[in-house]
Amino acid sequence: MQLGGWIVRVADSSSHSLLTDPSVSDSLLSNALCSGQASFCHVDVRDTSQIIIVTKGADVVFYMEPTDLDIRDFYNCYMIIVQGAKNVINACRECKVRRLVYNSSADIVFDGSRDILDGDLSFICPGKFKDMLIDLKFQAEGLIRLANNIDGLLTCVLRPSNVFGPGDTRFVPLLVNLAKAGLAKVCELSQQYNFICIEL
Structure with a gap:
């Protein structure tokens, strides 16, 4: 997909095609998908070989786990969040990707006891997290940060607060x-x- 000079591939773990909100007809992504400029791939992050296929030739990879994981299934959550991060890192290194951006969570450093103003990497993680998913994201974040500057791969972790959109549950x-x-x-x-x- 050509977006402002960039070629973008959309990969998702869901088994269906990427769906966009039909009421948002002027969306850049929606237009690119409708015009055929976008390619959509089904990728299981538990399988490094699948990640390698869509990562070849990429300069930047953004890794975001699904938000609808069943928190009662610890094994699946671990395999997608933590093992998925390991697999994405390995695929990026094998494919000589230059940058990897991981979408983490503000809950890694926010324990509810104080507001975060002008936050930076000096913030200390509370050590106890409100749920298992945040604990697993903390582990994945650590892997992504440790991979920085190895084999020419630069990594970055974003900690947005409350990202949501169509289909949010x-x-x-x-x-x-x-x-x-x-x-x-x-x-x-x-x-x-x-x-x-x-x-x-």
Whole structure:
């Protein structure tokens, strides 16, 4: 897919084709997919050979796990998050990829006891995480950071807070449940722009 001079490949672990919201017809990704400029690949991150196939020739790889993992299945979560990170690193090194960006979580350093303002790498991880997925992301993050500058691979870890979009099954339901329980009040709901502003 050609986006501003970049060729982008979209790989996903789901068994179906990449679906975009049909109401967002002016989306860059949607337009690229509809015009045939995008290629979509089914990739199982538990299989390094599959990752290598889509990674060959890439300059930058972004690794994000699915957000709908079943937290009752520890083995599968571990294999996708931690082993998946190892496999992505190995594929990047084998394919001579120059940059690897991992989408981690702000929950790695946020324990709820204080706000994070102007956060940097000096923030200490709490050591105890609110759930298993954050613990596993912490392990994956460590692997990605340790791989930095080995075999010419530069790595970066992003710690965004509350990334969500179409198909989200975790964040928006959490906000709705907080509002229903009286722990938050909905201050604005816009159907035109598809957002909810919640005041906690």
